[in-house]
Amino acid sequence: MRVTPKVEEAAWTVGLVPIHWYCPGKSAAVVMSVDDIFPGTSQSAYEAGGDRERGELGRLLWLLERHPQLQLTLFVTPDWRRISPVADRLWRHVPWLRDRVYLSKVLPKGTMDIRNHPEFVAFLNTMPRTEIAIHGLHHIHQGHSVSVEFQHQERAACAGMLAEAIRIFEESGLRHVRGLQPPGWDCGLALQQACRDVGIQWVTSARDIQTPVSKDAKTAMSGLSGVSMLFPERIAPNLVHISTNFQATSAPERAFDILDAGGILSIKAHISKNVPGHTHLDGVDDLYMNYLDRLFDDIEQRYGDAIDWTTLDRLATSPSASSPTLLPEEGHHATHRLSSRIAEDRRVKFFHRKTGARVDLPLFSAWAAKQSKPSRRPLRRQGST
Ligand SMILES: [Zn+2]
Numbered sequence: 344m345r346v347t348p349k350v351e352e353a354a355w356t357v358g359l360v361p362i363h364w365y366c367p368g369k370s371a372a373v374v375m376s377v378d379d380i381f382p383g384t385s386q387s388a389y390e391a392g393g394d395r396e397r398g399e400l401g402r403l404l405w406l407l408e409r410h411p412q413l414q415l416t417l418f419v420t421p422d423w424r425r426i427s428p429v430a431d432r433l434w435r436h437v438p439w440l441r442d443r444v445y446l447s448k449v450l451p452k453g454t455m456d457i458r459n460h461p462e463f464v465a466f467l468n469t470m471p472r473t474e475i476a477i478h479g480l481h482h483i484h485q486g487h488s489v490s491v492e493f494q495h496q497e498r499a500a501c502a503g504m505l506a507e508a509i510r511i512f513e514e515s516g517l518r519h520v521r522g523l524q525p526p527g528w529d530c531g532l533a534l535q536q537a538c539r540d541v542g543i544q545w546v547t548s549a550r551d552i553q554t555p556v557s558k559d560a561k562t563a564m565s566g567l568s569g570v571s572m573l574f575p576e577r578i579a580p581n582l583v584h585i586s587t588n589f590q591a592t593s594a595p596e597r598a599f600d601i602l603d604a605g606g607i608l609s610i611k612a613h614i615s616k617n618v619p620g621h622t623h624l625d626g627v628d629d630l631y632m633n634y635l636d637r638l639f640d641d642i643e644q645r646y647g648d649a650i651d652w653t654t655l656d657r658l659a660t661s662p663s664a665s666s667p668t669l670l671p672e673e674g675h676h677a678t679h680r681l682s683s684r685i686a687e688d689r690r691v692k693f694f695h696r697k698t699g700a701r702v703d704l705p706l707f708s709a710w711a712a713k714q715s716k717p718s719r720r721p722l723r724r725q726g727s728t
Contacts, residue, residue: 491527545659573606
């Protein structure tokens, strides 16, 4: 972890400013992104998009169909190798060695290389209102932080990995934009510089689903800390950052507060709910899609046409994001945290839209419990009216 910025770093961070800009006539924006997409199927360790419309991507298609304004950003890993995020190998007890080997089982290179899965690529290319961006190269690292792919690598090494990721995307024929979600959230200085080297225009590193909402709120949870929680921000020349500020465990009031403040409601999901040794609280499942379906209904009713339903790439590459006509901000410095705090596990009763059963799950607020009206449509398209 860096302690004192060097001169070069201080120069690098000059001009850090939040960006307040939307389409004409819009007062706030909604974006949604989904991580950890690769060609894993239900025959693999876990499904992560490889079953296409029959798997988790089908749930996203349902949500897109329900909400014609909604746009998605899918973060795809070019050659996914992680099987479990849990460091459980015996070597983890051996100093020196444990930092130089993979501490969980990993897939051989090429197994999930998207160039070897043309049907998966073709399917992604046909998804409506969906952009694809980069989620690392292999999504693994030696040592205890299995998922944090960019840790101590030098700028050149980071640039090499990003260039390889882009090459795989291009050779596969996958349409994509020049954005990055670093696996494990962390985006240190070397990676920020490497992004610039390979032409990546924006990153989404910081996730903060706890700090109270205000226009001036700064991130203090996963990934970059001290960047704007509500607005795009240029963190280096030619590199814009957009935070994640909402997920399945967030109360709807947080979404409304963000929109009332004129911010970007930036929703995160992970494509697989359960992976070996870990459950994603924001995993794509019926309940989360159900929650977002209702939340989007409420946003549409409350705010009407005032919302810019857009994508991370469009926000980051908007004219104002590339112009310097922004308020300077004193004392700003994007910093890098290796630790992340786990979201508070608030449990409330919730009415399951599909089964009608009441379920206990770690999310929402009293709002969710109040939503007792029956389903207008089945959650999944197949099997009912
Ligand atoms: Zn990931």
